Amino acid sequence: MLNRYPLWKYLLILVVVGLGFIYALPNLYPADPAVQVSGASSSKVMDERVQRRVEQALSAADVDIKSVELDDGSLLVRLNHADQQQLSKSLVKEALGDDYVVAINLAQTTPEWLTSIGAYPMKLGLDLSGGVHFLLEVDTxxxxxxxxxxxxxxxxxxxxxxxxxxxxxxxxxxxxxxxxxxxxxxxxxxxxxxxxxxxxxxxxxxxxxxxxxxxxxxxxTAIREVEDYAVRQNLTTVRNRVNELGVSEPLVQRQGRNGIVVELPGVQDTAEAKRILGKTANLQFRLEALPDASRVSTETFSFRNSARPAVALERDIIITGDQVSSAQSNFDTQSGQPQVNINLDSHGGTVMNRATRNNVGRAMAVIFIEQKPVTKVVTKTVDGVKVKETIQSFQQEESVISLATIQSALGNQFRITGLDSSGEASELALLLRAGSLAAPMYFAEERTVGPSLGAENIQMGVHSTVIGLILLLIFMVVVYRVFGLLANIALSINLVLLMAVMSLFGATLTMPGIAGIVLTLGMAVDANVLIFSRIREEIRNGRPIQRAIHDGFDRAFVSIFDGNITTLLVGIILFAVGTGPIKGFAVTLCIGILTSMFTAIVLTRSLVNVTHGGRNLKKLHI
Missing domain, CATH: 3.30.1370 (Ribosomal Protein S8; Chain: A, domain 1)
Structure with missing residues (x-):
């Protein structure tokens, strides 16, 4: 029978549409402004005592707290007002000191039953929702x-x-x-x-x-080259670390002679991002000094988190973390202690082999180097008013994490022990794997980024989209009557499916992406117009109504498919060669083309089949 689908096809369409509504639903839950606290090192434990200190500091300043959550070694303070984020961050930082990393955040409010099935809200770009901005300065x-x-x-x-x-x-x-x-x-x-x-x-x-x-x-000239290399190396390392964090469409670029700008849209754990990005973890390998070595040629280091006496090491550095090509954390099979397995590049392996081959029986130390933040709050008088000012500085700490006797010549592969926990081993491996910093970096600036296009422009963009959609719906109903109403239903479901697919695959919506959505709506309407015009033509040619509907959908399919597939290819090319806004436009365009083809061809036809299929129609209002 013409214009009738089997039951399984209707059920399949209902399942697809139902899943679309479920996975688009998280976008109705706006994020809460929040402040997130985590330990400055992975071994730092967050507990209820820290939570009470944070709550007391915020309550004393009359900060409107929505809720406080302690989970997975991180403390999340949800606020009722976004304009209190910076104040809350400063208060918490002053109360906890330098042992903790405090960062601003946007906390999800999606219900647990949705997140348990992988349904999360669509990520918004910096130009829509803003994000976190870091300015890092490289100590060249x-x-x-x-x-x-x-x-x-x-x-x-x-x-x-x-x-x-x-x-x-x-x-x-x-x-x-x-x-x-x-x-x-x-x-x-x-x-x-x-x-x-x-x-x-x-x-x-x-x-x-x-x-x-x-x-x-x-x-x-050489100093300029070294400084330029340090900034470029750090830029590459920061990009790698951002990739390890899984941030979508971040902005990482150089600014000036020694600055690096990092903008992270949609990051949930900004405290972790700040800790990983700013961590200057590096290694040095040195030989233990001989008993008769002069004081000029030696340097004394203490052990990290250990009561062992300080050890004198040679000033000569065998290799540094720059020569590490890969690093993986695991556990020692004998002692069960965390360790990091390291592979060196060819040059590092050659130098290590030469140094250890000639010094079998001597002890070699692994020095862990990191920059720790030091925050000092000073009170200044400005125009007769006392004002508190926070001064941020950094102190370099160098400590021995391993001192072992060289049993035989080492090569490109060896392991580092003496770490406090598996979390610290994983973090060290991540930092070395992502690339060692050629020079320390400091957070010169941290702030939330408002929508770069301005709230008013964004509002106008959304309003124009809504107005355009309403005009399309009215046009379709006026021109095509009942068929236009069915097309409007399919068009609305198309928007839902588009949001669901973007949310499911973690795509980022930007302002150019909204332009891609508008173009998608136009193409979806265009497909329906082609189909309905073809049905009218078949009726004018004397075809029976059911045959005209059937042939209208079938014969318009080729034109719709050709037009959409060529646009899809263009979108793929734009995504492959474009950057930033171009990628955002291409993503929504490609996804929108796929969803619009489904709704225009399959969904609209199923609705027409339900309302008109199998009936003896004498006249068709189209």
């Missing part, structure tokens, strides 16, 4: 110093190999390193060796207190 001077330290260590090794005796002297005011020799011939030979093996260094022969001295450092 530290990068130059570290680079010179490594070169200094390699130069010492080369001089010892050539049996050139030297004495280390204090650094010059410009940061250049100095070495004194017993005679001019030794000094000149050392200068030639440094110039040959280290072409990036500027070598100068001088005399200090009548002793021959060779000094070396980087020229202004």
């Amino acid at each position: 001077a530290k990068a130059v110093q570290l680079k010179l330290d490594i070169a200094n260590s390699e130069i010492r090794t080369a001089l010892r190999k050539e049996k050139l005796r030297y004495r280390t002297m204090p650094e010059r005011a410009d940061g250049a390193r100095q070495m004194a020799f017993n005679d001019v011939a030794s000094r000149d030979k050392a200068a030639r060796l440094i110039s040959r093996d280290f072409p990036d260094l500027t070598v100068e022969n001088t005399e200090v207190n009548s002793r021959p001295v060779v000094s070396f450092g980087y020229s202004e």
